[in-house]
């Protein structure tokens with residue numbers, strides 16, 4: 001008798017603990033009808049255990065993807081093994097609002113879920129226990145870290161002054177574009193351009209004014225790019241642009257538009273008006289080129305021809321000479 005009392009008392013303790021534990025506990029039968037719904041579930045869903053008892057889970061929570069959850073649960077019933085669903089796979093099972101003070105920026109509670117078989121005395125599994133862990137803090141920290149890493153990666157590829165790709169990354173892109181062109185029957189054009197007499201800008205107006213000119217040219221360049229174009233700062237005042245799927249003639253139109261936009265621009269620095277121009281060289285990709293460096297070299301030669309013949313112009317490299 002004394003032992004029986006102890007058993008009943010311990011059973012109540014157990015029930016108390018399950019009710020107040022800081023994880024969600026839900027017991028479902030084979031028809032997905034709710035049998036147990038602890039305090040955690042009541043507090044976060046706003047639905048009390050009496051209302052939910054014997055209701056089919058999917059009727060109360062229409063957001064739960066029925067077939068997907070059914071499949072997961074069926075395997076637990078059948079194989080009598082536990083199943084896990086991490087927040088990375090599916091952010092949540094129950095769409096609960098997030099009230100955590102530290103991770104208040106997250107709208108919903110991220111959840112890890114485990115589904116365990118509950119065997120009856122006869123050994124059959126007619127019920128499953130779904131445990132819901134609130135992992136919003138972990139998910140939020142992980143997401144913040146991932147965002148920081150992405151930011152760092154982008155910073156390591158970006159030139160600070162111009163916000164264009166830096167030389168290292170841009171050259172990598174050029175190399176991949178060149179390899180891509182070897183495999184596919186398509187063409188691309190490479191453009192190299194630089195600011196004319198830039199040394200004079202620096203010498204006359206100062207380095208700060210020179211920087212401002214570089215910034216303005218880069219902005220004009222960024223504004224004229226398509227999504228598939230890849231521009232980079234190659235050197236001090238030299239820039240490179242990979243124009244994917246573009247013939248030399250079309251690249252010429254692009255270059256002339258940019259050249260005129262620069263020509264029409266005035267930079268005002270310390271109340272002084274500064275005018276400047278750019279020269280642009282183009283080389284269309286060709287099987288005659290040895291490698292990506294050769295492509296770069298030929299484009300640079302076209303740019304050099306501009307410099308030789310008066311600047312403020314665009315010249316296409318003559319591939320027929322190869």
Ligand SMILES: Nc1nc2c(ncn2[C@@H]2O[C@H](COP(=O)(O)OP(=O)(O)OP(=O)(O)O)[C@@H](O)[C@H]2O)c(=O)[nH]1
Nearest residue numbers: 194195196197198199200202207210211236237307
């Ligand atoms: N302000 C500023 N100047 C730079 C930067 N990088 C390189 N320069 C300067 O750019 C100038 C480039 O001069 P040059 O290579 O002689 O070319 P240029 O004067 O433009 O002459 P052409 O290209 O022949 O028209 C040098 O004076 C460099 O010091 C930079 O980031 N900011």
